[in-house]
Amino acid sequence: RKEVEQDPGPFNVPEGATVAFNCTYSNSASQSFFWYRQDCRKEPKLLMSVYSSGNEDGRFTAQLNRASQYISLLIRDSKLSDSATYLCVVTWGYTDKLIFGTGTRLQVFP
Amino acid sequence: GAVVSQHPSWVICKSGTSVKIECRSLDFQATTMFWYRQFPKQSLMLMATSNEGSKATYEQGVEKDKFLINHASLTLSTLTVTSAHPEDSSFYICSASNFRQGNSPLHFGNGTRLTVT
Numbered sequence: 001r002k003e004v005e006q007d008p009g010p011f012n013v014p015e016g017a018t019v020a021f022n023c024t025y026s027n028s029a030s031q032s033f034f035w036y037r038q039d040c041r042k043e044p045k046l047l048m049s050v051y052s053s054g055n056e057d058g059r060f061t062a063q064l065n066r067a068s069q070y071i072s073l074l075i076r077d078s079k080l081s082d083s084a085t086y087l088c089v090v091t092w093g094y095t096d097k098l099i100f101g102t103g104t105r106l107q108v109f110p
Numbered sequence: 111g112a113v114v115s116q117h118p119s120w121v122i123c124k125s126g127t128s129v130k131i132e133c134r135s136l137d138f139q140a141t142t143m144f145w146y147r148q149f150p151k152q153s154l155m156l157m158a159t160s161n162e163g164s165k166a167t168y169e170q171g172v173e174k175d176k177f178l179i180n181h182a183s184l185t186l187s188t189l190t191v192t193s194a195h196p197e198d199s200s201f202y203i204c205s206a207s208n209f210r211q212g213n214s215p216l217h218f219g220n221g222t223r224l225t226v227t
Contacts, residue, residue, distance in 0.1 A: 034216075041201070041223075042220070042221070043116075043203050043218040043219060043220050043221045044154070044203075044218050045218065046216070046217070087153065087154075089216075097156070097159065098144070098156070098216060099156075100146075100153045100154045100155075100156075101153060102152065102153040103153055
């Protein structure tokens with residue numbers, strides 16, 4: 001099993017749609033979780049941290065399910081500018097080492 | 111927000127030469143810096159972790175004599191690709207964090223696109 005797994009997509013959705021990505025991780029001791037956004041040929045940028053209680057930032061909602069070892073990202077009212085690759089990032093066990101998923105590609109069309 | 115500056119943004123070099131990439135944290139002290147490599151359509155692969163003032167920890171399969179990492183201060187880490195070959199052509203990205211501040215997320219440099227001819 002991969003350390004961090006994501007559906008690579010692409011997810012093609014119309015503007016205004018709601019889309020959700022899931023990410024599973026293998027190390028039950030992992031402590032920190034993040035979603036990053038990466039535009040083509042650019043560096044990843046932090047989208048949001050994921051907290052145990054779940055958290056929301058505008059149109060973006062992140063959830064953590066420790067029992068099932070997955071995190072999710074929900075994007076509401078998709079915009080064209082949301083088109084990017086979304087990377088799930090998890091710290092490895094009790095270490096600070098970050099493990100990246102391969103990313104889920106989102107394409108929002110008019 | 112925290113800023114990490116990486117230089118150069120792109121470099122083209124001939125096979126056999128060495129290339130140095132710098133990564134600087136501009137407004138915070140980076141206790142830990144990470145170096146990643148990303149091939150087209152693939153995710154970031156961690157190459158090594160460097161802590162200020164100590165030797166870098168390399169991931170399995172990464173040659174430490176080929177990819178020299180120096181983290182001389184809390185704001186600067188360098189990656190030197192020695193005797194570069196075409197297969198070293200890739201997108202190299204550094205990131206930095208101050209783990210003394212708890213679960214601090216990573217801040218990435220803007221990456222260096224290396225092309226070895």
